[in-house]
Amino acid sequence: MPELPEVETVKEVLKSQIINQTILDVVVNYPKMIENMDYLDFIEKLKNQTVIDIKRRGKWLLFELNDYYLLSHLRMEGKYYIKNFNDEVTKHQHVIFKFKDFELRYNDTRKFGRMYLLDKKNIYNTKPLNELGYEPWDDKLDVDYLKIRYQNKENPIKTVLLDQSIIVGIGNIYADEILYLSKINPYKKAKTLSNEELKNIIINTKNVLEKAIKLGGTTIKSYTSSEGVHGKFQNELLVHTKKICPCNHKVIKVKINGRGTYYCEKCQK
């Protein structure tokens, strides 16, 4: 389940692998994955495009090409593998980018991932990037901003933290960690949070995500940034998937708006 740190890790690994490489051909085995055009157009447009840079916006990967941006969202299980031409294509490898000496294959067991191919100009003002909130390190992400965005939110803060139109990059794992570090009960309504609590959320969001990026992300279930690359942040998790809180109190697992949520009743008020 890639969240911001995992996507950042994938981005860095991919940069070391495919920058300045030219796409010679593309194979799309699962056309529904291509969101904004027919897959045949997608293939034609990508031919002879060179990878100039790779960026990240929220949980989106942005491949900058000569004439386009290729956007890729890994959703739950998306992964990129570098493979040789004669390596067997497995049933979960849905999009294959052929370069001169190797292939980049997009692997996604549950087929939730999506790709867009956009004209280069105004990508941040068009779907799907146009409704994203601030990056965790954006100066504009402050208490006043959250106050305004949360003022009508009756939903639990756990749910609201996952809202990508407010802050990008937080997924289910890090939301639990952020709330734990901020000592906030996940059920607390977003609109009722104090300035102090909002401040803590901002600080802890940055801290948790920064630390996770340094450790290459979290490997809990099926996520790997590239074959054989595993994150180490799972060793640092304080509540998510835990049974006992560092305070020795039992960690509770509940469902909040359908999402598995771990928290400590004693530490999080």
Next chain:
DNA sequence: CAGGTCTCCTGCTAGC
């Protein structure tokens, strides 16, 4: 506008 529910998918597993 806000929020609830459903949907997309497949692999794994708890429980019979």
Next chain:
DNA sequence: TGCTAGCAGGAGACCT
């Protein structure tokens, strides 16, 4: 032991 219902969850669609 073998089968299956249920669960996992990011995000958009759709409805209230």
